[in-house]
Amino acid sequence: MASPKLKLAEVLEEIDMSRAAFYRMRARGQAPRLQGLPNGHLRLSRDDLDAWWAACEQRAA
Structure with missing residues (x-):
């Protein structure tokens, strides 16, 4: 199943x-x-946003 798509807002x-x-x-x-x-x-x-968050957390650690 495809990841849900979020609006930019x-x-x-x-x-x-x-x-x-x-x-x-x-x-x-x-x-x-x-x-x-x-x-x-x-x-x-949603998958791309979650991956981006994870990458941000790794850079901050």
Whole structure:
């Protein structure tokens, strides 16, 4: 079964980050991978977000 897809607003709320800060991280290649939809909306899989969190925790340790 595919991982649930989260809206960008849901992700930003969960990680407590502003949209601008997220896009700065994305420009530096440090944000989790986003998937674009044909309507221009962005989604992030739960698996990708969880993997990104794990990588952040490893770098902080």
